[in-house]
Amino acid sequence: MGEKVLIDGNEAIGRGAIQAGCKYFFGYPITPQNEIPEFMSRELPQIGGVFVQTESETASVYMVYGGALAGARVMTSTSSCGFSLMQEGISYIAEAEMPAVIVNVMRMGPGIGTGGQHGQTDYRQVTKGGGHGAYRCIVLASYSPQECFDHMQLAFHLADKYRILVLVLSDFIIGRMAEPVELRTLSFDEPLPQKDWALTGKAKKGGMRRFYISGLIMSPPAYHQHMIEKYQTIVDSEIRYETYRDEDAELLLVSYGSSAKMAKGAVDRARAEGAKVGLFRPITLWPFPEEAVRGAAYRVGKVLVVEDSPGELVEDVKFAVQGRVPVHLLGIWGRYTPRGLMAAGSGIIYPEKILQEMRSLL
Amino acid sequence: MKGEAAKEKIYGTPKLRVPIPFSMFCPGCHYGIIVRLLCEVIEELGIEGRAIGLAGVGCSFGPFPMLIDVDFTACPHGRAPAMATAIKRIHPEAIVFTVQGDGDLGAIGLGCFMNTLLRGEKLTTIFLNNACYGTTGGQMAPTTPWGMRTTTTPKGRDPSTTGFPLHAAELTATMKGVAYSARCSVHTAANFQRAKKAVKMAFQKQMDGIGYGFVEFLSACPPNWGMTPVDCLKFLSERMIAEYPLGEFKNANAIELPGEWM
Numbered sequence: 368m369g370e371k372v373l374i375d376g377n378e379a380i381g382r383g384a385i386q387a388g389c390k391y392f393f394g395y396p397i398t399p400q401n402e403i404p405e406f407m408s409r410e411l412p413q414i415g416g417v418f419v420q421t422e423s424e425t426a427s428v429y430m431v432y433g434g435a436l437a438g439a440r441v442m443t444s445t446s447s448c449g450f451s452l453m454q455e456g457i458s459y460i461a462e463a464e465m466p467a468v469i470v471n472v473m474r475m476g477p478g479i480g481t482g483g484q485h486g487q488t489d490y491r492q493v494t495k496g497g498g499h500g501a502y503r504c505i506v507l508a509s510y511s512p513q514e515c516f517d518h519m520q521l522a523f524h525l526a527d528k529y530r531i532l533v534l535v536l537s538d539f540i541i542g543r544m545a546e547p548v549e550l551r552t553l554s555f556d557e558p559l560p561q562k563d564w565a566l567t568g569k570a571k572k573g574g575m576r577r578f579y580i581s582g583l584i585m586s587p588p589a590y591h592q593h594m595i596e597k598y599q600t601i602v603d604s605e606i607r608y609e610t611y612r613d614e615d616a617e618l619l620l621v622s623y624g625s626s627a628k629m630a631k632g633a634v635d636r637a638r639a640e641g642a643k644v645g646l647f648r649p650i651t652l653w654p655f656p657e658e659a660v661r662g663a664a665y666r667v668g669k670v671l672v673v674e675d676s677p678g679e680l681v682e683d684v685k686f687a688v689q690g691r692v693p694v695h696l697l698g699i700w701g702r703y704t705p706r707g708l709m710a711a712g713s714g715i716i717y718p719e720k721i722l723q724e725m726r727s728l729l
Numbered sequence: 730m731k732g733e734a735a736k737e738k739i740y741g742t743p744k745l746r747v748p749i750p751f752s753m754f755c756p757g758c759h760y761g762i763i764v765r766l767l768c769e770v771i772e773e774l775g776i777e778g779r780a781i782g783l784a785g786v787g788c789s790f791g792p793f794p795m796l797i798d799v800d801f802t803a804c805p806h807g808r809a810p811a812m813a814t815a816i817k818r819i820h821p822e823a824i825v826f827t828v829q830g831d832g833d834l835g836a837i838g839l840g841c842f843m844n845t846l847l848r849g850e851k852l853t854t855i856f857l858n859n860a861c862y863g864t865t866g867g868q869m870a871p872t873t874p875w876g877m878r879t880t881t882t883p884k885g886r887d888p889s890t891t892g893f894p895l896h897a898a899e900l901t902a903t904m905k906g907v908a909y910s911a912r913c914s915v916h917t918a919a920n921f922q923r924a925k926k927a928v929k930m931a932f933q934k935q936m937d938g939i940g941y942g943f944v945e946f947l948s949a950c951p952p953n954w955g956m957t958p959v960d961c962l963k964f965l966s967e968r969m970i971a972e973y974p975l976g977e978f979k980n981a982n983a984i985e986l987p988g989e990w991m
Contacts (some may be wrong), residue, residue, distance in 0.1 A: 391815070391818065391819055393815060417818045417819070419814065419815075419818065419848070421811070421844075422840065422841075422844040423840070425808070425811075426808075426811045426841060426844065429804075429805070429808040429811035429815075429841075430811050430812065430814055430815040431815070432808075432812055432815075433783075433811065433812030433813060433814065433815030433816045434815035434816070434818075434819055436802055436812065436816065437815060437819040437820055438819075439819045441815065441819075456805065459805045566781050566800045566801075566802060566816060567781075567823070568778055568779035568780060568781055568799075568800055568820065568823045568824075569777065569778050569780075569799060569800055570778025571778075574778070576799060576800050576801070577800055577801075578794040578795065578801040578802065579794070579801070579803060580790070580791050580794055580795070580802075580803045581803065584791070
């Protein structure tokens with residue numbers, strides 16, 4: 368058992384990264400993730416690390432690219448608008464197969480949105496690739512501060528294991544929500560490849576030099592074939608999800624991030640009323656647990672997707688079940704404030720609303 | 730053989746020049762000479778084992794990493810200074826340098842470059858000014874002199890609609906974190922020697938931990954200037970140098986920090 372501390376999801380990201388041996392952070396302020404760079408600016412210099420406040424998310428992502436090329440565990444964090452600005456660099460990092468971690472603490476979009484309030488409107492962008500060139504990134508969707516802490520360790524491990532960019536997806540609610548977090552060290556029990564490809568200067572590599580231009584220059588088909596095979600290995604080995612009280616369920620909720628937190632509460636309350644409902648929570652959004660969702664949905668027979676967006680995760684769920692099971696959606700219209708106050712951008716999809724929706728479907 | 734014993738080799742291909750038997754640049758381009766110059770400087774400073782190069786997008790993108798036998802990467806358009814920053818911060822003992830063209834550094838990457846200077850990074854930048862976008866076919870660059878015809882200024886660059894040429898070496902010299910800034914050319918042997926001294930100095934400032942080193946090169950682009958290589962030399966020495974005077978604009982032995990800052 369590690370020490371337990373009461374921290375929010377943003378601090379858990381920072382602590383998890385340091386736990387994973389990340390000593391280099393390059394970031395630009397944006398709400399609602401400012402606690403991460405602030406934490407890193409405080410902590411990293413004390414452990415011989417480096418914090419650089421960049422002039423833009425464009426600079427952040429290229430410092431991450433350079434840092435990964437240098438062979439170090441490096442990261443940045445941002446929120447939706449900033450994540451959009453990083454897309455070019457993400458595409459380049461993907462092409463060069465550089466291991467790094469980027470955290471996106473989502474906020475409502477598109478555009479400036481609500482100026483940094485909650486929302487889950489980046490699903491398509493993070494899972495399908497917002498940049499050019501048919502690449503993939505592993506996406507870990509955290510739904511609690513504890514998972515933020517653990518996912519940072521997993522993210523750096525997977526990044527180094529596959530030489531791939533790993534995105535950790537959090538959101539406003541997870542980032543700003545405090546819970547007891549056990550500061551545990553995850554062990555992955557598998558050796559990681561040597562970074563003998565890193566740019567360190569020739570002297571550190573016995574005089575061998577490395578130079579990078581573009582993996583696509585010699586043969587585009589060979590490059591993409593290599594990537595297809597690598598992505599398939601990840602699909603075969605790294606899918607993660609959680610199921611909750613779905614054994615005898617007659618309705619299956621599918622949800623991720625902060626909405627999954629609400630959905631879990633709703634499941635417990637429905638079960639207390641005797642309603643047979645369960646939850647399926649994808650943890651890797653890419654690779655998406657397509658077969659597992661399909662299996663669970665076919666067994667249960669009815670699906671309700673809950674997400675704080677106009678409907679993005681629902682597309683992957685519908686694709687997985689191939690029209691053979693009805694898939695309902697409780698999206699952003701499910702938001703309300705408990706006192707009935709209506710204001711633009713206000714409200715959350717509380718468990719009560721999910722409960723109400725479940726009752727209407729059972 | 731008898732006669733050859735007396736011969737002494739005093740000049741040849743630099744050790745760090747990868748033995749690809751052609752320059753990879755167009756006939757009359759000066760980049761090949763600058764590749765050679767960089768090889769000589771890195772070799773003479775004894776930093777080959779810890780040098781890491783970053784080339785921007787443009788004609789430097791592929792050839793510089795291929796031709797200079799040190800750790801090297803090509804970078805996305807304009808972003809070499811950001812990537813170099815991270816590499817230098819992670820490996821402070823490395824000697825990190827960028828090679829960037831005028832579109833790369835002066836247009837798409839100007840913000841990235843200026844912010845790198847603002848942060849006072851200990852890097853070295855070789856800036857290649859050939860007055861146009863070479864790789865994409867000779868469009869106007871931030872460094873295109875007034876009146877010069879390019880494929881996007883078919884009647885000549887008109888300051889009333891396209892603004893004024895970028896004087897990168899002078900601009901760089903105004904920044905506090907910069908230790909060295911100069912503009913050179915390699916269109917004559919004497920200028921090659923001056924340029925070599927300047928590049929050495931720009932690397933030395935980084936090696937001594939003083940500050941940023943910057944050297945701008947005027948360079949010919951015969952296909953896009955629409956001139957023979959010989960006419961390019963004339964244009965460079967008359968028109969280019971008139972707009973972009975050669976020389977040192979800053980050479981600081983120390984960058985003073987405020988005495989009490991915390």
